[in-house]
Amino acid sequence: MARVGSTARSEALICLRGVAKGYRRGSEDLHVLTDVNLDVERGEFVALMGPSGSGKSTLLNLIGGLDVPTAGTIRVAGDAITALSRARLTAWRARHVGFVFQMYNLIPVLSAFRNVELPLLLLPLSKADRRERVATALRVVGLADRLDHKPRELSGGQQQRVAIARAIVADPTFLLCDEPTGDLDRHSADEILEMLHHLVAEFGKTVLMVTHDPRAAARAQVTFHLDKGELS
Amino acid sequence: MRFLPLVAANLLRKKARTLLTAASFAVALFLFCLLVTIRAAFNQGIDAAGADRIFVTNRTSLIQPLPLAYRDQILKLPGVEAVTYANWFGGVYQDPKNFFPQFAIDKDTYRDMYREFRIDDAAWREFLSDRTAAIAGAALAERFGWKVGDRVPIQGTIFTGEWNFHLVGIYEGSKPTDDLTQFWFRSDYLLENLPEGYPDGLIGWYAVRIAPDADLVEVCKRIDERFANSAWETRAQSEKALAASFVKQMGNIETLMLAVGAVVVFTLLLVTGNTMAGAVRERTAELAVLKAIGYGDRFVLGLVLAESLGIALLGGVAGTAFAKAFTLGGDPTGGLLPVFYLPDGGAVAALFLALGVGFAAGLAPALQAARLDVATALRRL
Ligand SMILES: Nc1ncnc2c1ncn2[C@@H]1O[C@H](COP(=O)(O)OP(=O)(O)OP(=O)(O)O)[C@@H](O)[C@H]1O
Ligand SMILES: [Mg+2]
Numbered sequence: 296m297a298r299v300g301s302t303a304r305s306e307a308l309i310c311l312r313g314v315a316k317g318y319r320r321g322s323e324d325l326h327v328l329t330d331v332n333l334d335v336e337r338g339e340f341v342a343l344m345g346p347s348g349s350g351k352s353t354l355l356n357l358i359g360g361l362d363v364p365t366a367g368t369i370r371v372a373g374d375a376i377t378a379l380s381r382a383r384l385t386a387w388r389a390r391h392v393g394f395v396f397q398m399y400n401l402i403p404v405l406s407a408f409r410n411v412e413l414p415l416l417l418l419p420l421s422k423a424d425r426r427e428r429v430a431t432a433l434r435v436v437g438l439a440d441r442l443d444h445k446p447r448e449l450s451g452g453q454q455q456r457v458a459i460a461r462a463i464v465a466d467p468t469f470l471l472c473d474e475p476t477g478d479l480d481r482h483s484a485d486e487i488l489e490m491l492h493h494l495v496a497e498f499g500k501t502v503l504m505v506t507h508d509p510r511a512a513a514r515a516q517v518t519f520h521l522d523k524g525e526l527s
Numbered sequence: 528m529r530f531l532p533l534v535a536a537n538l539l540r541k542k543a544r545t546l547l548t549a550a551s552f553a554v555a556l557f558l559f560c561l562l563v564t565i566r567a568a569f570n571q572g573i574d575a576a577g578a579d580r581i582f583v584t585n586r587t588s589l590i591q592p593l594p595l596a597y598r599d600q601i602l603k604l605p606g607v608e609a610v611t612y613a614n615w616f617g618g619v620y621q622d623p624k625n626f627f628p629q630f631a632i633d634k635d636t637y638r639d640m641y642r643e644f645r646i647d648d649a650a651w652r653e654f655l656s657d658r659t660a661a662i663a664g665a666a667l668a669e670r671f672g673w674k675v676g677d678r679v680p681i682q683g684t685i686f687t688g689e690w691n692f693h694l695v696g697i698y699e700g701s702k703p704t705d706d707l708t709q710f711w712f713r714s715d716y717l718l719e720n721l722p723e724g725y726p727d728g729l730i731g732w733y734a735v736r737i738a739p740d741a742d743l744v745e746v747c748k749r750i751d752e753r754f755a756n757s758a759w760e761t762r763a764q765s766e767k768a769l770a771a772s773f774v775k776q777m778g779n780i781e782t783l784m785l786a787v788g789a790v791v792v793f794t795l796l797l798v799t800g801n802t803m804a805g806a807v808r809e810r811t812a813e814l815a816v817l818k819a820i821g822y823g824d825r826f827v828l829g830l831v832l833a834e835s836l837g838i839a840l841l842g843g844v845a846g847t848a849f850a851k852a853f854t855l856g857g858d859p860t861g862g863l864l865p866v867f868y869l870p871d872g873g874a875v876a877a878l879f880l881a882l883g884v885g886f887a888a889g890l891a892p893a894l895q896a897a898r899l900d901v902a903t904a905l906r907r908l
Contacts, residue, residue: 352906356901356902356905359819361819361901361902361905362901362902381824382823382824385818385821385822385823385824386821386823388819388820388821389820389821389822390821394816394819394820396816396905398812400812400813400816402533402536402813402816402817403540403813404536404537404539404540405532405533405536409532409533409536413533413817413820413822414820414821416529416530417821417822422529461820
């Protein structure tokens with residue numbers, strides 16, 4: 296089971312030890328994260344809550360290799376990603392992380408199919424293989440019939456489902472979702488949550504989700520709270 | 528290759544902007560190709576000039592005559608293989624605006640001297656047998672709609688009176704730089720019908736072909752020395768040197784053209800650079816997402832450059848193609864630029880220029896995109 300505060304050696308899928316992140320703002324030092332220790336096991340659905348500005352996105356970005364901590368180490372599946380160069384980190388993200396953002400962040404000029412295909416273009420796959428994988432991913436999110444739709448021809452909930460399809464299509468080690476339902480109505484939000492739950496329950500995916508919504512957090516197996524730079 | 532749809536989609540994102548930028552390329556490259564064409568037209572004399580031919584004129588001025596008697600004396604000089612001569616006629620066909628060069632040529636030697644011009648043997652035989660015969664360049668005949676057998680009346684200005692010629696043939700060139708706008712008729716016809724009071728036995732210039740092993744500069748010197756201190760001193764120079772001296776008189780035009788070209792390229796750089804900078808700016812979020820899902824900095828760099836090069840190629844090809852089509856229509860000035868064509872090298876240079884500008888314009892925005900920090904960019908959303 297996922298836990299916080301442990302400094303012991305761990306075999307967990309995601310393992311943070313003494314992670315700190317600060318920013319310089321003018322002459323001031325801003326300590327967003329001070330000493331975060333976190334373990335997340337494979338196949339878990341973890342929710343992360345906390346007031347605005349508490350550093351949830353910052354933490355997620357660190358785990359996803361989009362940013363590097365000021366101190367501490369982050370291990371994923373045994374690899375210390377905090378030791379990787381910028382270029383290696385990029386390649387690592389392609390293999391291990393699926394991102395879902397609040398604002399869907401699809402490429403507006405590409406069809407749903409092409410959007411979902413993007414991560415696959417980085418892999419040595421044939422056109423037929425890619426086609427099949429994209430179709431599968433879109434079927435999982437229930438959009439098999441929307442292949443050729445551009446993002447603006449889809450509802451917010453549908454766009455977020457396409458984003459989830461894009462996040463899972465390359466079969467990453469884990470998913471990071473930053474307020475995936477933040478911009479959706481209740482009904483669409485429930486659908487997305489159901490989908491994430493389904494991915495964990497049926498496909499054994501590991502999901503880390505930031506949310507402000509207690510109902511959303513309730514769908515997760517564990518919920519952590521981030522406040523004043525500390526995780527509890 | 529698999530990323531082509533992405534590049535294409537980006538190009539089609541703002542069709543009007545892509546099209547306008549590409550159109551700037553098209554216009555600029557069209558202009559560039561025209562400049563190349565005009566430059567080639569100016570230089571055609573140099574390119575067309577025979578490397579083994581010497582042009583002998585009066586030392587005082589190009590338009591002063593030389594005695595016909597020099598012909599045999601030049602022929603006897605060592606290193607000289609053949610000699611021909613001609614006169615500038617300077618007549619008017621219908622209207623002074625219809626300018627084209629008319630040469631009274633020596634029927635026995637001229638054809639052999641200028642082998643680059645192609646005339647069929649039957650036409651030449653008729654030229655030899657008909658004193659009023661004339662031969663026109665293919666471009667000239669086309670310009671005035673002349674056909675073999677036509678009567679061509681020309682009003683003499685230097686040699687006054689109306690001269691009637693019988694067009695017996697049309698000559699072609701053997702390379703694109705050959706001037707196909709000349710009008711030839713027989714020198715003997717001119718000399719025998721000189722207007723009242725006009726001095727006899729004078730011709731305009733000599734053309735000399737040197738022997739294969741002769742040194743051109745040496746032969747020139749020999750010719751000039753042979754007639755030094757006579758009443759009619761000569762200036763012998765290679766045909767190329769003569770043509771080059773003509774071009775030199777127009778030399779500033781070339782500098783001007785280069786300056787105009789540079790301004791155009793610079794403007795293009797700004798326009799395209801601005802387009803690409805705008806494209807990158809408005810796509811910051813998308814570029815950040817691409818990076819987040821594993822696309823490297825270098826890929827993003829290439830993506831932006833590919834787009835810039837795509838626009839450049841689109842416009843460059845269009846502009847060059849238009850220019851080619853335009854020049855195929857021939858000299859638009861009606862006789863000032865007898866040889867008017869876009870050299871293949873010029874078209875290739877135009878495309879490379881377009882790509883170069885596209886690359887240069889896209890580089891700064893592309894680098895900016897490559898350096899984009901994902902975490903910071905996502906935060907700005
Ligand atoms: N690049 C940066 N430079 C300076 N300060 C930053 C930077 N990134 C984040 N911060 C600051 O770090 C703090 C945490 O930001 P973060 O986005 O992680 O919060 P959050 O918990 O995700 O908030 P929200 O719920 O509003 O999304 C904020 O005070 C923010 O202003
Ligand atoms: Mg946040």
